[in-house]
Amino acid sequence: MADTQTVGTTPTIDIKCDRLVIVASSLGTVFEWYDFFVYGTLAALIGRLFFPGASPGAGFLLALATFGAGFGVRPVGAVVFGILGDRLGRKYTFLITITLMGLATGAIGFLPTYAQAGIVAPILLVGMRLLQGLALGGEYGGAAIYVAEHAPANRRGFYTSFIQASVIGGFLLSLMVVLASGAFVDPVQWESWGWRIPFLFSFLLLAISLWIRLKLNESPVFAAMKAAGATSKNPLREAFDSGPKVRRVLAAMIGVAAGLTVVWYTAQFQALYFLQNALRMDDTAARIVIGIAACFSLVWFVLFGWLSDRIGRKKIILTGYALTIVLMFPLFHWMASLANPGLSAAMARSPVVVSGSDCRYDPFATKGQSTACGKLLDALSKKGVAYTKIKGAAGAAPGVTIGGTVVDVSDPVLLEAALKAKGYPLDKTVPPLRNAALLVLCVTIIGFLSGMTFGPVAAYLVELFPARTRYTSLSIPYHIGTGYFGGFLPFISQYVVARTGDPFAGIWYTIIVVAMAFIVLLFGLPETSGKKLD
Secondary structure (H helix, E strand, O other), rough: OOOOOOEEEEEEEHHHHEEEHHHHHHHHHHHHHHHHHHHHOOOOHHHHEEEEEEEEEEHHHHHHHHHHHHHOOOOHHHHHHHHHHHHHOOHHHHHHHHHHHHHHHHHHHOOOHHHHOOOOHHHHHHHHHHHHHHHHHHHHHHHHHHHOOOOOOOHHHHHHHHHHHHHHHHHHHHHHHHHHHHHOOOHHHHHOOHHHHHHHHHHHHHHHHHHHHHOOOOOOOHHHHHOOOOOOOHHHHOOOOHHHOOOOOOHHHHHHHHHHHHHEEEEEHHHHHEEEEEEEEOOOOOHHHHHHHHHHHHHHHHHHHHHHHHHOHHHHHHHHHHHHHHHHHHHHHHHHHHOOHHHHHHHOOOOOEEEEOOOOOOOOOOOOOOOOHHHHHHHHOOOOOEEEEEEOOOOOOOOOOOEEEEEEOOOOOHHHHHHHOOOOOOOOOEHHHHHHHHHHHHHHHHHHHHHHHOOOOOHHHHHOOHHHHHHHHHHHHHHHHHHHHOOOHHHHHHHHHHHOOOOOOOHHHHHHHHHHHHHHHHHHOHHHHHOOOO
């Protein structure tokens, strides 16, 4: 590999070296995000294996909460590895992070289930997720900064867009490995031991990642800074030692990280769970639809990264936010009409209304709902049937109407028969090919919005912060924004759906966060395209 040279403190760029930098950094990021996302792809199964004492719905929510826990610890990783990245260097820091991630993910493949080890099993699972989150807190910043500090100023958005696309690549790889693993074992074997294969596969990815990244040299900007003795002694303190610096970090957290990540997770995980749970679409068919759409969406990340070098980064992100607010509800309603038209038609023609004086519903209940009305809501929720609640007279027994017809709810069998009589398809379904193709188009459009809001971001964040504290200043707001606003999106959105009975209610979380991000970015941060890195 051709070495990157420095003259004084100004790096000169070697094009062949740049290509290796982009490929190596992008592949490593794909593998690291694969490690993190394979858990989310298998959340429903993990809920059954590690939280079996809960109801199916509660187990799924607990699995998503554990998924979110990995994001919750990312800011800690951002602090730890941000300091190392600004003091030790970009290259060696993200070698540490990818090693930690690969080992933690592979270890999940060896964990005992609840049936084998009791309460120890979910405790170990949460522990591994926390280690994954810690590692991820240092990965993204390291890869983004490493590539950006190699890139010419007029191509920085294009170069770093491959890091953004790598996040999609990790999600896509997790889907492919899960589908391939499931194809070689029968359902009983899959639930018994086959689910471990995608996690154990991480050991192979770790070996490849280390082999590739060990070939890289240090970032030319950091190498020049180190040679000049200009590295920060205390990057964490220096990153927050004035009001303007703190305000910029907060604006980047809300206006950039929080906004982009809820759009991204809506395009991937929320869309997947919406198809599988609310629309009763076959799990494998839903994963294939999301996977194909993710392939197409890779293009948008690179396109908008490239375009941000020409027309600016901020205006592209703001446009993506505005379109998300306008289009997200129509796109999900379109998905509903395509994935399960029978269910959509039944909900429109014969809406379900539940009445009762005490309709408390706890999605986390492990021993059944405490009230008769709550039991009805639980039965409807498990079948993926949307419902509306109305307050009944004091002391009145709970009741259900379907399309205005009063239903006998004394027996769950009678409720199910009434739903089927009104045209509610309660079994998992596979949409016809034409509908599946249109579903791919629909999810690809959501991916387009994600590309607008995510594609230019690595370059934008790198340009916002000075080299001496860049790793720390970038990583902390990014991982707080993505970890807390985005990482808990699957859990929050599914919890809202479970509590309200409205399969579309979870989308409000995305809309509210994106609207907040739009305002903060519009007024709180400058344009940076073309800026020279100090």
